[in-house]
Amino acid sequence: MATVQRTYEPQFSDRFYLPAVVRGLWMTFVRIFRRKDTIPYPDRKYVPADGYRGLQRLNKDAEGRIKCVACEMCQTACPAHCITIVPSPAPWDEGEERYPVQFDIDLLRCIFCGFCELACPKEAIELTEIYDYASYTRDDLIINMEGLLKVYDVTSQGNIYKRQNEGESITIDTGKL
Ligand code: SF4
Ligand code: SF4
Incomplete structure (x- = not known):
C-alpha cells in the first residue's frame, strides 16, 4: 500500500493568501537585481566546462592528414556499437600504412561516454564541446x-x-547536421 508523506503542514496563516502573494511579488522584485541564471539562447551560447563530451571530431596531423589509422x-x-569503420591501405608513401575510407558515427545511438577517445592509441578521435546540433531525419x-574532419x-x-559569444561568426557545415 502506498504511503503518503506530508512534508508541509498548513498553518493557520495559510488561510490568508495575501501575505503569500506579497512575499512572492517581493521575491520576484529582488530577483530583478540579481545575476540572471538564464541565457538568451541562441544570441548567447552556454559555454560548457573543459572536458565536456559532445560531438566527436577526427583529428588531423601537422600535414593536414587524418590521424586515424583505422x-x-x-x-x-x-x-x-555506433561506430562503423572501413579500413584501407593509406594512399601516401610515407607515414601511417592504414587509414579509414569510411568512418561513421550514429549520433542517435552514441551515449557520449568518451570510451572511443580513451581507447584511441593515436589521439585521432576526440569529443568536443559541441552540443547544439539537430536534424529532421x-x-x-x-x-x-x-563531417568529423570538418568538426x-x-x-x-x-x-x-566562447568565440561565438565574442562575436565571431562560425557555422559548422558537416554536410548533414
Ligand atoms: S562516445 Fe561512447 S557511445 Fe559515443 S561513439 Fe564514443 S564510445 Fe561510442
Ligand atoms: S581508435 Fe583511433 S586510430 Fe583507431 S580507428 Fe579509432 S579513431 Fe582511428
Whole structure:
C-alpha cells in the first residue's frame, strides 16, 4: 500500500493568501537585481566546462592528414556499437600504412561516454564541446568522416561557443547536421 508523506503542514496563516502573494511579488522584485541564471539562447551560447563530451571530431596531423589509422580500437570499445569503420591501405608513401575510407558515427545511438577517445592509441578521435546540433531525419544524424574532419577544422581554433559569444561568426557545415 502506498504511503503518503506530508512534508508541509498548513498553518493557520495559510488561510490568508495575501501575505503569500506579497512575499512572492517581493521575491520576484529582488530577483530583478540579481545575476540572471538564464541565457538568451541562441544570441548567447552556454559555454560548457573543459572536458565536456559532445560531438566527436577526427583529428588531423601537422600535414593536414587524418590521424586515424583505422585500427578499430574505438569501434571495439564503443558500448553503443555506433561506430562503423572501413579500413584501407593509406594512399601516401610515407607515414601511417592504414587509414579509414569510411568512418561513421550514429549520433542517435552514441551515449557520449568518451570510451572511443580513451581507447584511441593515436589521439585521432576526440569529443568536443559541441552540443547544439539537430536534424529532421535519423539518417542525417549519422556523421561521416568528412563531417568529423570538418568538426576538427572548426573546433581546433578554440571553444566555438566562447568565440561565438565574442562575436565571431562560425557555422559548422558537416554536410548533414
Ligand atoms: S562516445 Fe561512447 S557511445 Fe559515443 S561513439 Fe564514443 S564510445 Fe561510442
Ligand atoms: S579513431 Fe583511433 S581508435 Fe579509432 S580507428 Fe582511428 S586510430 Fe583507431
